[in-house]
Amino acid sequence: MTRNSICIKVPKQHAEQALAMAHKLNLLNKGLQINRDENFVYIPLCHKPTKTELEKTKELSSAIELSTRLFLEKKKNISYTELLEKKLPPHLLASLPRAMDIICDICIVEIPPELDAYRQEIGTVILKTNRNVRTVLAKASAVTGMYRLRKFAVIAGEPKTETVHKEYTCKFHVDVSKAYFSPRLSAEHSRIAHLVKEGETVLDMFAGIGPFAVQIAKKHENVKVYAVDANPDAVEFLKRNARLNRVEEKITVFLGDSRKVIKEKLVGVADRVIMNLPEKSLEYVDVACQALRSAGGVIHFYSFIKRGNTLRDAEVCLAETVAYAGRKVEKVLFSRFVRETAPHQWQAVTDAKIV
Template identity: 40%
Template sequence: MKEGLELKRFRGLRVAREDCESLLKFLRERSLLVKGARFKRDGLWIIVPVERQLKDEEKASLNSSGIKFEDTEDEFEIQEARPSSLHEFLAEKLPPHLLASVPRSYDLIGEIVVLELPEELKEHGKLIGEAAMKINKGARLVLNKISDISGTFRIGGYEVIAGEGPTETVHREHGCVYKLDPTKVFFTPRLSTERVRVASQVRRGETVADLFAGVGPFSILIAKKVQDVKVYSVDKNPSAFKYLVENIKLNHVDEKVSAILGDAAEVAAKNLKGRCSRIIMNLPAGSELFLEAASNALLREGGIVHMHIFVNRYEKVGERISALEERFRRLGWGTVEALNVRIIREVGTRSYHVASDVRLADR
């Protein structure tokens, strides 16, 4: 222990080093990390201090993602507290009515912070951007999202509010590296846990179609984690395709991942028909328009379709999923079962990003 540091006893989670990043992402999303407490190393394990014991459903979620952990208690070093959020950093720099509008969350993509400021904070963008850079020591650029993600290529509008340099960056996640430009392609680190969960389900020897692959975060992670797997990664955005090809090489998965530039429906019908045991449909704003594409790419005996959809907060998730199952039945599948239905995240103030693993058979 360093001289002068206080020791305090907390609950902890003992996790394998290779799973630590995924666990920390999960805990941060739920504000479960003990602020100011340092992690401990125990050989190949890391002990992470947590605010409380995990609930059964939280443990089940981690287990389903393939994250190995153990409950424990231990003494942890407490370091001097420093502002850990934009709210704390800006508490004395903005009046209360404006401070209340400061974003509670943002994305850190490589060296780039991406946030979304409401209209009343636009004139304070430089101040907020500089605060974001000071909190995130590795950040060199802050982007403010000024228009929603939309269109065929799933990109939004952004403006630089702090820092300098190109908008291209390299993002590291679960032992993979992804070169990308968030102003030209869709990418969110908020699906990090979902990517691990899906990859943990893929079995040796499977053929997978990632129909809206983007820069490759699902495809490449699967290729890195699973032996003798073949992944077809499809995207129609030329910029995403360029980065996808480069990322396949950067991660040394050339023999496992094939990049295809094109429309998902056309590729599924012509190139992938009846070849795949598993389909990834990470296009929540439009995946339901491509159910026939997923069906075409699946093996005759069926397989799993990882569906992602947006559900309006005034809709019932169960009803939307039931309607989805019925549409697959109309495509000729005798067995349709939506498994592991879950809300991944809130999107804005009006909808949820919902995912389900749909098992299809008996066509």
């Protein structure tokens, strides 16, 4: 069944932010499926936004506009919220977690403190409403430390934190309590794998369990990937994942601090460097530049952007740091917001050609 609905028409690169904003402003029509074409995403709304709401949305991009369009209606399953309505006091329903990360058969949710007494009920309903989920984990700390780990509590199902997750054509052994992994980065892992060209040497400076490295190696016949991580567990998973996907011959894995590894073994070897450690990548730009061939190459630089700052700020900051390291950003090839990581904080990527 289709239905005509008012919507916002958003350039593709701002869709994820606009969707989060529509959620936040309670504008999203959850009964209709989001539409897209080559350049735009169409987000159905449940009512016409007020002038202030529209202005707030347009802060993300001036190209966002109101429109009307036909949308497919979503199939109506009895939702997790509907099931919980019977178990929770009404004033707590608005606090129910909406976002969940699904890593194969493990579901990860963030339960706000006011719902702490109901975590088991919430977990059980998530199990009931998601056929493939076997374990529900609640986030029990922030992501912290050099290894970028957080604590989890099992709130329903099998008590485990390890599984085998599929991302595009690759499979990954993952233990979320031992090594960093986020399914929200899957499109980004795939985007970078598609940019790599045959014959390239790629350095993944903060490789984790290997989602960039393995996808790149699997997608290309003739590539050499160097993958570094400081977390011994991540490196063990990375080696296992390289074997699982039959790409171990294309990936050389190093355990250690990437600054030290580059200085000792990888100066001037890479056509492309991936720097996915957003909170610290700026500190490593100098060694990333040293890892690039003398003729130059591409850096994929990840950073966090807080409200009030822009993608352009991240580009300028990268260019200044590259210049300080004695090289030059010849061209910013691409940049975008990847995902919201905290209220008013976004992970962003800048792809830059360095000479």
